[in-house]
Amino acid sequence: MLVLTPLIVVLWRWFQAGLPHFKLHYLLEALILWLAVIVIGYQSFTVESYEKAFLFFTPIWLVLLGVIAAIRLGVVGASATVALITVFAVEHLVRGTHPIIVDTPQNAVWLTQEYLAIIAVVSIGLAMLIQEISEQRDVLKQHENALKAQNQFLEERVNERTLALKEVNQALQNANGRLAKSAATDELTGIPNRRHFLSEVQRELQRLRLDGQTASAIMIDLDHFKQVNDNLGHEAGDLVLCNIVEPISNAIRPRDLFGRMGGEEFLVFLSGADQKLANSVAERIRAEIESLEVLYRNQKINVTASLGVAEWDGRSHLDELFHQADKALYQAKNKGRNRVINLTESDSDSKNRPSHEDHFELP
Numbered sequence: 025m026l027v028l029t030p031l032i033v034v035l036w037r038w039f040q041a042g043l044p045h046f047k048l049h050y051l052l053e054a055l056i057l058w059l060a061v062i063v064i065g066y067q068s069f070t071v072e073s074y075e076k077a078f079l080f081f082t083p084i085w086l087v088l089l090g091v092i093a094a095i096r097l098g099v100v101g102a103s104a105t106v107a108l109i110t111v112f113a114v115e116h117l118v119r120g121t122h123p124i125i126v127d128t129p130q131n132a133v134w135l136t137q138e139y140l141a142i143i144a145v146v147s148i149g150l151a152m153l154i155q156e157i158s159e160q161r162d163v164l165k166q167h168e169n170a171l172k173a174q175n176q177f178l179e180e181r182v183n184e185r186t187l188a189l190k191e192v193n194q195a196l197q198n199a200n201g202r203l204a205k206s207a208a209t210d211e212l213t214g215i216p217n218r219r220h221f222l223s224e225v226q227r228e229l230q231r232l233r234l235d236g237q238t239a240s241a242i243m244i245d246l247d248h249f250k251q252v253n254d255n256l257g258h259e260a261g262d263l264v265l266c267n268i269v270e271p272i273s274n275a276i277r278p279r280d281l282f283g284r285m286g287g288e289e290f291l292v293f294l295s296g297a298d299q300k301l302a303n304s305v306a307e308r309i310r311a312e313i314e315s316l317e318v319l320y321r322n323q324k325i326n327v328t329a330s331l332g333v334a335e336w337d338g339r340s341h342l343d344e345l346f347h348q349a350d351k352a353l354y355q356a357k358n359k360g361r362n363r364v365i366n367l368t369e370s371d372s373d374s375k376n377r378p379s380h381e382d383h384f385e386l387p
């Protein structure tokens with residue numbers, strides 16, 4: 025009864041949990057094993073067979089079958105195998121045909137019980153141990169899978185965050201770019217404003233100084249621009265200022281610097297250009313402006329400009345260069361406007377004229 029108890033417990037749990045589904049190969053293995061148990065059990069517990077084939081049909085082999093049952097069939101299979109062996113042992117004990125030959129029946133019962141206890145402990149105990157290990161392995165596997173899933177989730181979150189951060193960063197860079205551009209651009213005309221223009225010129229002057237190259241500046245001021253505003257309104261004046269950009273840009277090279285200094289005054293800086301070249305560029309600008317026709321509310325507006333040219337001496341600060349150009353511009357205005365004047369051509373009086381700009385402050 026003691027030996028059958030595990031089987032009864034296992035079967036009872038089965039019924040409680042619902043009958044498990046055994047796979048075909050499991051049933052086949054169980055069938056083969058139990059056949060071996062029946063053959064060896066019958067022979068080893070029948071005293072005649074035991075005596076004839078002592079080594080082959082011995083109850084010890086049944087212990088080995090119990091171990092195989094534990095490994096291959098689990099707790100259920102091991103319990104069933106132990107039960108089967110118990111049936112043989114008890115049946116032969118009752119009939120008195122058992123091979124356990126001892127002096128008294130009482131001792132035979134004790135010895136049989138010990139034998140069955142050993143089989144039960146080895147077989148069912150081993151099966152339970154294997155089951156425990158397997159369950160622990162399953163739990164570990166589950167934890168590992170959960171950990172992997174958690175890691176994957178975290179990785180996805182990190183990727184999402186990184187992507188979001190990249191997007192924010194990109195947006196920030198774009199905004200910064202736009203901000204820098206708008207800080208450097210004249211709102212009305214879209215060309216570099218005074219501050220940005222002067223800083224670009226200063227950088228260029230440093231480069232030219234190192235390279236030992238020359239440069240020239242052209243200061244452009246629209247003539248009688250006040251009249252445009254007064255006669256046609258500020259909006260018309262703005263339109264003229266916007267339209268003036270294209271002819272000036274057309275007359276210079278892309279690498280030349282061009283900016284609005286304020287009001288109706290523009291500045292051009294020509295790297296590597298001497299006085300002669302600067303004069304011809306200024307003349308081209310003047311002609312382009314003169315031929316410009318701005319259409320405002322079906323009305324054509326024509327403007328002219330006066331231009332002052334100055335060549336850089338290779339040493340002086342940009343303040344000085346632009347003052348020279350400004351003085352030349354003053355000469356152009358004095359001499360009747362719509363013309364280009366180079367400071368070398370201007371009369372000495374003009375040099376005493378207070379500058380158009382107090383000074384060209386650097387950003």
Ligand SMILES: Nc1nc2c(ncn2[C@@H]2O[C@H](COP(=O)(O)OP(=O)(O)OP(=O)(O)O)[C@@H](O)[C@H]2O)c(=O)[nH]1
Binds near residue numbers: 257
């Ligand atoms: N529409 C418009 N007018 C401006 C702007 N900035 C300055 N002005 C005007 O430009 C005019 C400049 O007038 P003045 O300095 O007398 O020069 P001018 O009339 O061109 O005369 P000269 O330079 O001597 O030929 C003023 O009426 C300013 O109001 C601007 O952004 N838009």
